[in-house]
Amino acid sequence: MKDLYSHIQKQDKEVFSALEGEETREAEGLELIPSENYVSRAVREANGSVLTNKYSEGYPGKRYYGGQQFTDVVETLAVERAKQLFGAKYANVQTLGGANANIAMYFALLQPGDTVLGMDLSHGGHLTHGHPVTYITKIFNFVRYKMKNPETGEIDYEDMRKTAVGVKPKIVLAGFSAYPRELNYEKFVSIAREVGAYAVMDIAHIAGLIAGEAVKNPFDYGFDVMTSTTHKTLRGPRGGLILTRDSEEIAKKIDKMVFPGLQGGPHMNNIAAKAVAFGEALNPSFKTYSAQVLKNAKAMEEVFATSGVRMLTGGTSNHLILADVFGSLGIPGKEAEEVLDSVGITLNKNAIADDTRKPMDPSGIRFGTPAITTRGFKEGECKRVAELMIEALKNRTDQAKLSSIHAEIKQLCAKFPIPDSFV
Numbered sequence: 001m002k003d004l005y006s007h008i009q010k011q012d013k014e015v016f017s018a019l020e021g022e023e024t025r026e027a028e029g030l031e032l033i034p035s036e037n038y039v040s041r042a043v044r045e046a047n048g049s050v051l052t053n054k055y056s057e058g059y060p061g062k063r064y065y066g067g068q069q070f071t072d073v074v075e076t077l078a079v080e081r082a083k084q085l086f087g088a089k090y091a092n093v094q095t096l097g098g099a100n101a102n103i104a105m106y107f108a109l110l111q112p113g114d115t116v117l118g119m120d121l122s123h124g125g126h127l128t129h130g131h132p133v134t135y136i137t138k139i140f141n142f143v144r145y146k147m148k149n150p151e152t153g154e155i156d157y158e159d160m161r162k163t164a165v166g167v168k169p170k171i172v173l174a175g176f177s178a179y180p181r182e183l184n185y186e187k188f189v190s191i192a193r194e195v196g197a198y199a200v201m202d203i204a205h206i207a208g209l210i211a212g213e214a215v216k217n218p219f220d221y222g223f224d225v226m227t228s229t230t231h232k233t234l235r236g237p238r239g240g241l242i243l244t245r246d247s248e249e250i251a252k253k254i255d256k257m258v259f260p261g262l263q264g265g266p267h268m269n270n271i272a273a274k275a276v277a278f279g280e281a282l283n284p285s286f287k288t289y290s291a292q293v294l295k296n297a298k299a300m301e302e303v304f305a306t307s308g309v310r311m312l313t314g315g316t317s318n319h320l321i322l323a324d325v326f327g328s329l330g331i332p333g334k335e336a337e338e339v340l341d342s343v344g345i346t347l348n349k350n351a352i353a354d355d356t357r358k359p360m361d362p363s364g365i366r367f368g369t370p371a372i373t374t375r376g377f378k379e380g381e382c383k384r385v386a387e388l389m390i391e392a393l394k395n396r397t398d399q400a401k402l403s404s405i406h407a408e409i410k411q412l413c414a415k416f417p418i419p420d421s422f423v
């Protein structure tokens, strides 16, 4: 059901028309960007609530302003639910996004000039893990590790260990935004322990899969800290989250760095929405959802494999697939993104390991199943979507063909409306 936005409609026609446009865009197209999802009405109500009016600098029970009876309830709920979801002893729910969570974590655990060993962006890591364009690289020293073999996805742990022994990082950082496999967490933790570094995992992409127990929980392997977003597989409002497994000393450093170290007043409306989303993720139905996200990605993998399209690491063990469309079909990533957009499928172009093409027009595309699974798609629908993707790419100059594919996508969307609630 569409939102009415009745007050905006009366007051501000320009914003209203953009919101209406977005409602239709989301309803009538397929969202395959693996970092996106659809939140429930309950999450949106909390996010749009009166709590946006309130200043609450500090933490529950220790605020700099009065009038915190209700903000304290909401933040405590968010913290307790986050701890339960991830098996953490401490949680900070105030960071405004995943990048902010990482920045706060770096400043909390490091001194300027210290070294972080993280995954190379071109092999699946995230910008905030030390890409030269980010300002954080002027403050800390980032050294990167890579995959040993992009065909299997195995990280070069031996090389990573040698590098760690050589550069003595203070943080060994796991985590990725374009890597379709599970990591060997034992290896990360043992390397971190050997060189006296913190073991940190940025779970931004797979937080929901961890919470839903569809993949392993890095805390079970001894990671010290996990940073995350709340809006990807976890299906909450846009925002960040920092979890500490069991060290009170680390948790205190993180809280102090988030506020007053880096941020001002927390966005309590957003924290209320996180509490609601975490409540949904604690519901048994979220386990079913997470498992289905993986099954759906496997179903799409099958179609790409049978069609002979090269997938980095050979396929997927999580929610996303990285396909070398340039290598396999001769279509640059940017063009593939545009062709698929024209038939109502949204995904993103993406660099592949050791890409010879430029970042703005790389060889690959990245897509995933979190949002379409929220819509109710099962393996059958996902296979059909994968078939339609390949058909569209192969027939990209045939307008009649593309129109008929677009019509079928619209029908699928109409058959699976975005749900209002998941519990």
Ligand SMILES: *Cc1c(COP(=O)(O)O)cnc(C)c1O
Pocket (backbone or CB within 6 Å): 035, 096, 097, 098, 099, 100, 102, 125, 126, 128, 175, 176, 177, 202, 203, 204, 205, 229, 239
């Ligand atoms: C998405 C992502 C982030 C950044 O999150 P924002 O909310 O966009 O700031 C950080 N790390 C990883 C691994 C991500 O995938």
